[in-house]
Amino acid sequence: MGAWIMAGVTFREAARKKLLWTALLAGVAFLALFSTGLHYQVKDLTHSSVPPLIRNQLLSAMLQVGFYAVDLLAVIMTILTSIDTLSGEIASGTIQAIATKPISRWQILIGKWMGFAGMIAAYIAVMFGGVTFVGRWIAAIAPRHAFRGGMLIFLECLLLLTITFCSGTRFSTLTNGVIALGLHGIAFIGGWLEQIGAAANSPRLVTVGVVSSVIMPSEALWRRASVEMQPSFARVLQLTPFANASAPSGIMIVYAVAYLLAAMALALYYFHHRDL
Amino acid sequence: MRKAFGSKIAVRNLSLSVARGQIFGFLGPNGAGKSTSIKMLLGLVTPTGGEALVLGAPSGDIATRRKIGFLPEDFRFYSWLSPSELLYLHGRLAGMTPSRVRERIPALLDLVGLTPHRDKRLRDFSKGMLQRIGLAQALIHEPELIFLDEPTSGLDPMGRRLVRDIIRAQRDRGATVFLNSHLLSEVEVTCDQVAFIKQGEIVASRDLRAQSQDQIRILARVRNLSPQALAGLAQWAASAQLEGERLTMTTASIGCIPEILRYIVASGADVFEFTPERVSLEDLFMKIMGEDRGL
Numbered sequence: 001m002g003a004w005i006m007a008g009v010t011f012r013e014a015a016r017k018k019l020l021w022t023a024l025l026a027g028v029a030f031l032a033l034f035s036t037g038l039h040y041q042v043k044d045l046t047h048s049s050v051p052p053l054i055r056n057q058l059l060s061a062m063l064q065v066g067f068y069a070v071d072l073l074a075v076i077m078t079i080l081t082s083i084d085t086l087s088g089e090i091a092s093g094t095i096q097a098i099a100t101k102p103i104s105r106w107q108i109l110i111g112k113w114m115g116f117a118g119m120i121a122a123y124i125a126v127m128f129g130g131v132t133f134v135g136r137w138i139a140a141i142a143p144r145h146a147f148r149g150g151m152l153i154f155l156e157c158l159l160l161l162t163i164t165f166c167s168g169t170r171f172s173t174l175t176n177g178v179i180a181l182g183l184h185g186i187a188f189i190g191g192w193l194e195q196i197g198a199a200a201n202s203p204r205l206v207t208v209g210v211v212s213s214v215i216m217p218s219e220a221l222w223r224r225a226s227v228e229m230q231p232s233f234a235r236v237l238q239l240t241p242f243a244n245a246s247a248p249s250g251i252m253i254v255y256a257v258a259y260l261l262a263a264m265a266l267a268l269y270y271f272h273h274r275d276l
Numbered sequence: 277m278r279k280a281f282g283s284k285i286a287v288r289n290l291s292l293s294v295a296r297g298q299i300f301g302f303l304g305p306n307g308a309g310k311s312t313s314i315k316m317l318l319g320l321v322t323p324t325g326g327e328a329l330v331l332g333a334p335s336g337d338i339a340t341r342r343k344i345g346f347l348p349e350d351f352r353f354y355s356w357l358s359p360s361e362l363l364y365l366h367g368r369l370a371g372m373t374p375s376r377v378r379e380r381i382p383a384l385l386d387l388v389g390l391t392p393h394r395d396k397r398l399r400d401f402s403k404g405m406l407q408r409i410g411l412a413q414a415l416i417h418e419p420e421l422i423f424l425d426e427p428t429s430g431l432d433p434m435g436r437r438l439v440r441d442i443i444r445a446q447r448d449r450g451a452t453v454f455l456n457s458h459l460l461s462e463v464e465v466t467c468d469q470v471a472f473i474k475q476g477e478i479v480a481s482r483d484l485r486a487q488s489q490d491q492i493r494i495l496a497r498v499r500n501l502s503p504q505a506l507a508g509l510a511q512w513a514a515s516a517q518l519e520g521e522r523l524t525m526t527t528a529s530i531g532c533i534p535e536i537l538r539y540i541v542a543s544g545a546d547v548f549e550f551t552p553e554r555v556s557l558e559d560l561f562m563k564i565m566g567e568d569r570g571l
Contacts, residue, residue, distance in 0.1 A: 005368050009354070016356050096348040097413060100318045101369035102341040275321040 002103030006111025014119040023077040031130045038138045059139045066131035078157040086168035120157045143229035152225035159260045166267035183216040191219035217256040220248040277326035286312040288476035299453040301467035309476040310456045345419035349426045351410025355399035370417035384412045403430035425456045464557040472564045496523040497549040505543035
C-alpha cells in the first residue's frame with residue numbers, strides 16, 4: 001500500500017516538473033516538423049520515378065528518424081526528471097518525514113520508481129503514438145513491430161531510470177547526473193562504433209561496440225527497437241544510418257533486463273542501509 | 277548507543293530512559309549529537325553500536341512507527357502541495373483510512389492555526405508556517421510518542437506559545453513528547469524531565485518538576501554580616517558568597533528561606549533586599565556545559 005501511495009505522489013511530482021512539459025512541447029514541435037518533412041517527402045516521391053521498394057525504404061528511414069527523436073527525448077527526459085528525486089530529497093531532509101512512517105524503505109524506493117515509470121510510459125505513449133499516427137496518416141507506412149519497438153524504448157528508459165535511482169542512493173544529484181549521462185554516452189558512442197565497424201567489416205571495432213553495450217546496454221535496446229520496427233529488407237539494403245548492420249541479439253535484451261534488476265537490487269540495498 | 281561517521285564520533289555513549297506520558301527535553305550545544313540520537317531512535321540512522329527500545333520495540337521497527345510522530349528539524353516538503361494534501365499524504369502513509377484522514381485534517385489545520393491558509397501551496401508558506409504544518413503532520417495519526425526536533429525554530433512568539441500549548445495538550449492526552457530544543461526558556465516551561473548531552477554523551481539529567489522546589493538561588497543585599505554569620509549559612513547553602521554588600525547563595529529547598537532570613541537578621545546584619553529565585557535552566561545548562569560552546 002505504501003508503495004502505491006508513494007507512486008501516486010511521485011507521479012504527480014514528476015508530472016509537475018517544468019522539464020516534462022518542456023519535453024512535451026519539444027515533442028509537439030518535433031511532431032509538427034516531422035509531419036511537414038514527411039509530407040514533402042511523400043509529395044516529391046510521388047512525382048519522381050523512384051521504384052516502390054526504394055520509396056518504401058526511404059519513407060521507412062524517415063519514420064525511423066521520428067522514432068529516434070522520440071527515443072532521444074524520452075531518454076533525456078527520464079534522466080533529467082529523476083536525477084534528484086532520491087539524492088535531492090536525502091540532501092534536503094524531505095525524505096525523513098516519509099522514512100519514519102510505517103512503510104519499508106523498499107516501498108519508498110519502488111513507489112517512487114513506479115511513479116516515474118508511469119510518467120515515462122505516458123510520455124512515450126504520446127510521442128511514439130504521435131510518430132506512428134503521423135507516419136500512417138501522411139505516408140501510409142507503419143513500423144513492422146510497433147509494440148515491440150515501443151516497449152524496447154520504454155525498457156531503455158526504465159534502465160536509465162533505475163541507474164539514476166541506484167546512483168542517487170549513494171551520490172549527490174550532480175554526481176548522479178554525470179554517472180547516468182556518462183554511462184549512456186558510452187553506450188551511445190559504442191553503438192555507433194559497432195555500426196561503423198560492421199559496415200566497414202572491422203571486427204575489432206564491433207568488439208569495442210559490444211563491450212560498450214555490456215558496460216551500458218541502453219543504446220543497444222534502441223538499436224534492437226529500430227530493427228524490430230523496420231521492414232525486414234531494410235537491413236539488407238543498408239541505405240540509412242538506421243539500417244543496423246550489427247543488430248543486438250535477444251540475449252542483449254535479456255542482459256539489459258538482468259542489468260536493470262541488478263541495478264534495482266543494488267539501489268534497494270544501498271537505500272535500506274544508508275543513513276538518512 | 278554509539279554512532280561514528282568515519283573517524284568522527286557523533287554519539288559516544290548514549291544511555292537514557294524516558295518514562296511514558298512525560299515531556300522530555302534533550303539539550304545540548306550545536307554538534308553535541310542531539311539530532312543523530314533522535315535519528316537513531318527513529319531508525320533513520322543505524323547505530324555503530326548498542327541498541328534502543330522505543331515503545332518496547334527495537335528502534336526502527338516498522339509496525340511501531342504507526343505510534344510515532346516526527347517533526348524533523350527545518351521541515352520541508354513538496355512545495356506544490358496544499359497543507360490539506362500534505363496532511364492527507366502523511367495520514368495515509370501513517371496507515372490511516374482515507375475517511376479518517378479527511379475527518380482529522382480540518383481539526384489539525386485549526387490546531388496549528390493554518391485554516392486561513394488551507395488553499396495556499398507550501399511554496400507560499402513562510403518558515404514558521406512550514407514548521408506549523410510539519411507539526412501537524414507529526415500529529416495527524418494521534419501518535420503515542422512524538423519526536424520534535426527544534427519545533428519552535430523559525431516561529432514568532434505567538435507561534436512558540438502555540439507549540440508549547442500543543443505539546444502540553446499532547447501530554448495531557450497521554451502521549452510522550454521527546455523534544456530537542458535550543459530554546460532553554462521554552463524547555464524550562466514545557467518539559468518534565470531534561471537530559472544534557474555534550475560531545476555525544478549524556479552528562480546530566482534533571483527532573484524539572486522537582487527542580488522548581490529544590491534549586492533556589494537567593495540574591496540579597498546585606499550590611500554588617502560577620503564572617504562567622506556567613507560561615508553559619510553553610511547549614512542551608514554550601515555556596516554562600518559575600519561581595520561587598522551583595523550576598524548570593526543557592527539552597528536546596530524553598531522551605532528553609534524564612535529560617536535563613538531570620539538567621540541573618542538575628543546575627544545583627546541589616547537586610548535591604550532578599551530575593552529568592554529559581555535557578556534557571558540556562559544557568560544549569562551553562563554550568564553543566566562549562567565554557568565549551570559546542571562550536
